[in-house]
Amino acid sequence: GYHRVLEENRKLYNQVQDLKGNIRVYCRVRPSLGGRSDFKSVVDSIEEGTITINTPAKYGKGCRSFNFNKVFGPTATQAEVFADTRPLIRSVLDGFNVCIFAYGQTGSGKTHTMTGPKDLTETSQGVNYRALSDLFFIAEQRKDTLHYDVSVQMIEIYNEQVRDLLVTEGLNKRYPFQLIIFLNNGFNVPDASLVHVESMYDVIDLMKLGHKNRAVGATALNDRSSRSHSCLTVHVQGRDVTSGAVLRGCMHLVDLAGSERVDKSEVAGDRLKEAQHINKSLSALGDVISSLAQKNSHVPYRNSKLTQLLQDSLGGQAKTLMFVHISPELNAVGETLSTLKFAERVATVELGAAQVHKDTSDVKDLKEQIANLKAALAKKE
Numbered sequence: 547g548y549h550r551v552l553e554e555n556r557k558l559y560n561q562v563q564d565l566k567g568n569i570r571v572y573c574r575v576r577p578s579l580g581g582r583s584d585f586k587s588v589v590d591s592i593e594e595g596t597i598t599i600n601t602p603a604k605y606g607k608g609c610r611s612f613n614f615n616k617v618f619g620p621t622a623t624q625a626e627v628f629a630d631t632r633p634l635i636r637s638v639l640d641g642f643n644v645c646i647f648a649y650g651q652t653g654s655g656k657t658h659t660m661t662g663p664k665d666l667t668e669t670s671q672g673v674n675y676r677a678l679s680d681l682f683f684i685a686e687q688r689k690d691t692l693h694y695d696v697s698v699q700m701i702e703i704y705n706e707q708v709r710d711l712l713v714t715e716g717l718n719k720r721y722p723f724q725l726i727i728f729l730n731n732g733f734n735v736p737d738a739s740l741v742h743v744e745s746m747y748d749v750i751d752l753m754k755l756g757h758k759n760r761a762v763g764a765t766a767l768n769d770r771s772s773r774s775h776s777c778l779t780v781h782v783q784g785r786d787v788t789s790g791a792v793l794r795g796c797m798h799l800v801d802l803a804g805s806e807r808v809d810k811s812e813v814a815g816d817r818l819k820e821a822q823h824i825n826k827s828l829s830a831l832g833d834v835i836s837s838l839a840q841k842n843s844h845v846p847y848r849n850s851k852l853t854q855l856l857q858d859s860l861g862g863q864a865k866t867l868m869f870v871h872i873s874p875e876l877n878a879v880g881e882t883l884s885t886l887k888f889a890e891r892v893a894t895v896e897l898g899a900a901q902v903h904k905d906t907s908d909v910k911d912l913k914e915q916i917a918n919l920k921a922a923l924a925k926k927e
């Protein structure tokens with residue numbers, strides 16, 4: 547019974563995924579934080595999956611459009627942003643590996659999307675909370691046929707070293723942690739606390755602990771959170787009540803380090819080392835994704851801790867979603883453009899062809915042409 551349903555679900559997902567590709571890219575624009583009514587955003591327009599940026603003279607004056615699976619404007623709510631993530635949560639329970647990233651420069655809204663604001667309320671909860679809440683909800687719905695076991699890990703990758711965020715004492719006793727590579731069952735897990743969770747209450751407690759531990763590290767170096775990747779990993783095991791058959795799914799929810807380029811002439815020492823590590827891991831991520839896009843036989847997962855950790859959740863049967871964040875301010879436009887270019891390169895994986903930058907007038911022209919052709923066709927029929 548249930549196996550067949552699962553099998554059909556799987557088939558359905560595969561069909562949908564074949565159409566859509568395994569990597570989706572959603573862009574989210576942060577609202578202006580100053581609250582000024584005369585604020586002028588660099589975003590010229592948002593139309594379905596297309597975002598158009600007004601570029602100042604320095605970057606070649608004009609408009610530049612980028613295409614994604616979806617673009618969320620500054621007024622999009624946390625619930626709206628999560629709505630399009632939902633199918634992925636279901637697929638974790640169906641035994642798929644899933645990876646959800648937040649990419650963007652520091653201050654662009656990554657933590658807001660993944661976790662939420664500091665004064666967290668139920669409506670402002672980010673993807674991490676909503677994902678787990680959905681997971682428990684669906685598991686409950688299926689409880690007569692499948693028994694699910696959920697456990698979580700929370701780690702931080704800082705300067706290519708893995709730190710466990712779910713330890714209650716002796717935080718650095720075993721630091722740095724290693725990645726244990728289980729080649730047989732296809733999971734790369736860090737040698738970090740794996741905590742069984744039964745409900746959202748457990749999850750909320752653990753997230754608090756994780757955030758507290760992260761802050762502890764931050765006292766030594768200011769705002770370390772923007773210079774490390776943090777990852778909430780959810781391991782799901784489902785056992786068929788009648789047959790005893792087991793399926794496993796895994797989901798990584800990653801708040802990446804700030805993608806801004808640090809001017810090497812201005813930094814030295816620790817700061818330079820951090821910048822180099824961040825550049826290395828983010829470009830390793832980009833390289834992995836583009837070699838997946840080109841269907842290369844060798845994918846360079848080994849080039850960073852981040853890509854090693856995510857190895858089984860990128861490519862193949864896994865499903866990946868990248869939230870790309872941008873700030874609306876003019877003084878950030880340089881980073882905004884490079885963020886969008888990086889993201890477009892990622893989006894190419896699913897589109898299967900290189901994207902050309904189009905100017906809005908071209909897009910409008912094309913849309914008009916399509917409309918005209920459709921009308922002509924309709925007349926013929």
Ligand code: ADP
Nearest residue numbers: 576577650651652653654655656657658659663
């Ligand atoms: P990052 O994690 O990328 O450095 P944050 O998520 O910390 O950025 O966002 C920077 C600031 O902007 C925070 O004060 C955050 O609450 C606020 N912010 C970000 N995105 C939104 C949003 N969509 N709506 C309202 N406030 C936001």
Ligand code: MG
Nearest residue numbers: 656657771772
């Ligand atoms: Mg952050």
